[in-house]
Amino acid sequence: xxxxxxxxxxxxxxxxxxxxxxxxxxxxxxxxxxxxxxxxxxxxxxxxxxxxxxxxxxxxxxxxxxxxxxxxxxxxxxxxxxxxxxxxxxxxxxxxxxxxxxxxxxxxxxxxxxxxxxxxxxxxxxxxxxxxxxxxxxxxxxxxxxxxxxxxxxxxxxxxxxxxxxxxxxxxxxxxxxxxxxxxxxxxxxxxxxxxxxxxxxxxxxxxxxxxxxxxxxxxxxxxxxxxxxxxxxxxxxxxxxxxxxxxxxxxxxxxxxxxxxxxxxxx
Numbered sequence: 001x002x003x004x005x006x007x008x009x010x011x012x013x014x015x016x017x018x019x020x021x022x023x024x025x026x027x028x029x030x031x032x033x034x035x036x037x038x039x040x041x042x043x044x045x046x047x048x049x050x051x052x053x054x055x056x057x058x059x060x061x062x063x064x065x066x067x068x069x070x071x072x073x074x075x076x077x078x079x080x081x082x083x084x085x086x087x088x089x090x091x092x093x094x095x096x097x098x099x100x101x102x103x104x105x106x107x108x109x110x111x112x113x114x115x116x117x118x119x120x121x122x123x124x125x126x127x128x129x130x131x132x133x134x135x136x137x138x139x140x141x142x143x144x145x146x147x148x149x150x151x152x153x154x155x156x157x158x159x160x161x162x163x164x165x166x167x168x169x170x171x172x173x174x175x176x177x178x179x180x181x182x183x184x185x186x187x188x189x190x191x192x193x194x195x196x197x198x199x200x201x202x203x204x205x206x207x208x209x210x211x212x213x214x215x216x217x218x219x220x221x222x223x224x225x226x227x228x229x230x231x232x233x234x235x236x237x238x239x240x241x242x243x244x245x246x247x248x249x250x251x252x253x254x255x256x257x258x259x260x261x262x263x264x265x266x267x268x
Contacts, residue, residue, distance in 0.1 A: 001027045001028050001055065001057065001230070002025070002028070002258065002265060003029055003055075003057045003229045003230065004030070004231070004232045004234075004257060004258075005029065005032075005232065006021075006030065006032060007032060007235065008234065008235050008254075009235035009243055010244075010245045010250050010253070011245075014045060014048055015052070018052035018054055021052070022052045022053050023254075024254035024255050024257070025262075026254075026258055027055055027229075028056065028229055029049050029055075029057070030057050030058050030060060030103075031045050031046065031049065031056055032045075032060050033059040033060060033090050033094060033099070057101065057228075057229045058141065058191050059090070059094050059099040059102050060102075061087055061102055061103060061104045061105070063105045063108065067079050068113045069086075070105045070106070071108060071113055071115045071116065073106070073126070074107075074115070074118060075116065075121075084129070088128075088129060091129060091138050091140070095136035095137060095138050100137075101164075102133070102138055102139070103166050103193075104141065104142055104143065105143055106122075106143075106145070106151065106154065107145055109145075109146050109147070115150070118150050118154070123153065123154060130162055130163045139162050140163050141165060141166035141190050141191040142155075142163070142165055142166065143193065144166075144167065144168050144171050144176070145171055145175065146171065146175040146176065148176060151184075155188065164189065164190030164191070165181075166190065167181060167182065167185075167186075168193035169194055169212060170193065170195040170197050171202060173197060173212050182221065182223075182224050186220075189221070189224050191229075192226070192228070192229070192230065193233040194231060194232050195232060195235075196208065196211075197210045197212070198210045204234050204235045205234060206234045206256060206257055206260050207232070207261070207263070207264055208260055214264060218264055218267035221268055222268035230261050230268075232261050236253050
């Protein structure tokens with residue numbers, strides 16, 4: 001199965017977005033489980049995607065708010081409880097909407113937001129989230145960002161079939177290139193985020209537009225036993241930005257994205 005995240009940079013109505021993804025050849029999409037980028041009505045996205053003929057491979061939990069949202073999970077304060085409750089609600093929404101995997105960030109170091117060291121309070125909150133996911137038949141997939149010690153801290157303390165690993169190849173390449181995350185967590189691999197960069201930052205380019213060694217990465221992914229969707233998390237511009245584009249430009253980018261994804265699929 002070949003998938004693309006719903007956000008890929010161009011400004012489009014959500015139904016047209018899904019129709020174009022399907023027309024380009026993709027089988028599936030990953031969804032944002034949040035009213036983000038000014039979008040509203042994220043609970044409607046799964047049905048709209050399925051009506052377009054697309055499977056939903058996973059949902060991405062919220063990670064942006066006016067406060068230090070993700071890192072607050074580790075704080076003993078009201079923000080920490082709000083983040084926990086937001087994740088709990090998102091697990092319930094995924095279950096109701098038929099989304100099997102929920103991608104979750106454990107930390108982020110960006111601008112004024114600096115993650116504290118992992119601690120027992122945060123681990124306890126995550127344990128409770130995993131217990132809720134077990135009851136709702138949802139798998140939480142922890143994504144590598146910029147410090148895999150958070151993954152290690154959680155995986156050492158929580159063992160559950162409903163807690164897995166989302167391998168973000170782009171993040172690993174620009175943030176922790178010398179850490180073999182598949183050797184550490186490949187046995188827990190349940191989801192992929194595939195995108196490229198030149199090693200200097202998290203650019204979310206299409207595969208083969210940066211300098212990631214895909215000839216090395218894809219066989220290692222297969223060797224970990226992963227045979228799930230090939231999921232691109234690429235954009236046509238700076239991550240988080242929208243650009244205008246005519247239909248021809250959008251279709252051209254999507255077909256290029258699909259060709260890159262099929263090439264990756266053939267390499268594993």
